Amino acid sequence: MNHPASYQGRRVVVLGLARSGVSVAKVFHQFGAEVVVNDKKDRELCPEADELTALGISVLCGYHPDDLITEETALLVKNPGIPYSSPPVQRAEELGVEIITEVEAAYWLSPVPIIGITGSNGKTTTTTWLGKILSDAGLKPIVAGNIGRPLCEAALEAAPDQWIVAELSSFQLKGTHAFRPHIAMLLNIAETHLDYHGDMDDYVNSKAKLFDNQTEDDVAVINWDDPECRAIAEHLIAQRFPFSLYEKLDAGLYIDPPYQRDSNGALISDETEELAERQIVFRQTDGEETVILPVAELGIPGVHNAANALAAIAASISAGVTIEQLRAPLREFDAVEHRLEFVRDVNGVKYYNDSKATNSVATTIAIRSFTAPIVLIAGGLDRGSDYMELEPLFKEKLKALVAYGQTSEKLANVANLAGLASVEIVEPSEDAESVLRQAVKRAAAIAEPGDIVLLSPACASWDMFASYEQRGRIFKDSAHTL
Secondary structure, three states: OHHHHHHOEEEEEEEEHHHHHHHHHHHHHHHHEEEEEOOOOHHHHHHOHHHHHHHOOOOEOOOOOOOOOOOOEEEEEEOOOOOOOHHHHHHEEEEEOOEEEEHHHHHHHOOOOOEEEEOOOOHHHHHHHHHHHHHHOOOOOEEEEEEOHHHHHHHHHOOOOOOEEEEEOOOHOOOOOOOOEEEEEEEEOOOOOOHOOHHHHHHHHHHHHHHHOOOOEEEEEEEOHHHHHHHHHHHOEEEEEEOOOOOOOOOOOEEEOOOOOOOOOOOOOHHHHHHHHEEEEEOOOOEEEEEEHHHHOOOOOOHHHHHHHHHHHHHHHHOOOOOOHHHHHHHOOOOOOOOEEOOOOOEOEEEEEEOOOOOOOHHHHHHHOOOOOOOEEEEOOOOOOOHHHHHHHHHHHEEEEEEOOHHHHHHHHHHHHHHEEEEEOOOOOOOOOHHHHHHHHHHHHHOOOEEEEEEEOOOOOOOOOOOHHHHHHHHHHHHHOO
C-alpha cells in the first residue's frame, strides 16, 4: 500500500478544490510532495485557494493548463464529481498516471479501522445513526466522507482506539484501488448517476469496489432484499452479515413478522396495527435469536428507516456493540437534516424537507412514508429520465404537483397522465432562490388543513443550486416565512 510520504519530492496534481481537495492537498504537501492544485472555476469562486497559496502550494484556477499532467506527474487526486472524460483525467490515463480520489489517500493514512457505507439511498441517515450508536457505546467514531467532513482530516486526527465511519459515494469509490474497510455496508442499488457513470454496469461496479480488498477477517453488511446487492454478495470473501425486511434469514437481521411486497418489489402495506407487532430480530449462525426492539420504537418512522436501522445494527454488532447498548440510540435517533425533516405546521399543513431525494426511488420512499394528502414540490437537474415510473405513485398518493427546474415539464407530464387535478410549473429565472420560494407559495396556496407540503425533488440540485443542502435550507426558510 502507498502512503503520502512515498510521494516526497514528486509531482502530485489535485484536480478540484472544495473541502476534500484542500484537505488532500495539505496532506501531500505536509509529506513533502510537489503539489499543484487546479480548479476550472475562476479564482474568485475558489475561496479555498488563498489558504493553500499561503502554505506554498501552487494553485491554478480558471482553466486546465495543457501541461498540467506531464510524464513527471506521479499521482492525480481527482475530486469525485469531476468526470473521467475531463481532459486532465484523460491525459493522466494516456500517460499511465495513477488516478485516485481522496478516499484512497485517507485509507493510506488511517491508523484505525474504517466502516464504509454506500448505497443509492439512505447513506447519510445510516451513517449518522451508526455514528450515534458507536458514540453512545464509547467507541469514539469519527464520521466523515461524503457526509461533509473530508476523510483525510479524519484519518490524521484518529487515535488508535477510534473508528472512522465513512459515507461513500460511487464517485468516490470509483477512484479507489487498495481501499479496505473492515466493515463494508451496501444498503441498496437503484438507477442513478448514469450521466456520470454512463451505464448501470459502471455504477454497480463502482459500488462493489467497496468490497474488493476485504479479507475473511472483514465483514460485509448486505441488503438481502436487493437483487443487485445479493448478486455482489455471492462473490465476497468477507464474512457476510445480511439484513432483510421481507425474509426471515437463517442468520442475520430481519423483521418478524416480515413486511410484504408485490411481484414488482413494492411494499404492499404498512398498516399501523401491523407495525406495532413487528420486531427487529438478530439470529446468530448457531440459530440463537435475540429480539432487539419493536420496529414501532425506532426513533424515526418509515419502512426505509427500518432498513437503515437494520444496516446500522449489523455494523454496530460487528464493531463490538452489545444488544443492550443498541437499544437507547435506536429509540433516541432523530431525523437528519434534508431527509424527511419536519419543518413546521402552518394552519394545519405540515411542511417536510426531503431535499436529499435526488432520484425517483428516494422520492418514492418519501411519498410512501405519509398517509395524508401530499402537495409535492419537485424538479431539478435533467439527467435524461422521463420519470414515468412515478405515474402510479402520483396517481395513488398526490393531491398536487408544483414543478420547477430543468425537469419541470417532464414531471408535469407524468402528473397530468396520472390525472392530478392541480399541476403547476414555476417559470425559470436566473434567481434560483426566488423560483423555489415561489414554488413553496404555490404549494401553500393549494394545501388545506391536514395536507402535507413535501419538497422531494427526485433530481439533483445542480441546475439551480450549489448543493441539495442549499436547496433544502431555502425551502425551510420559505416555509418559516409564509
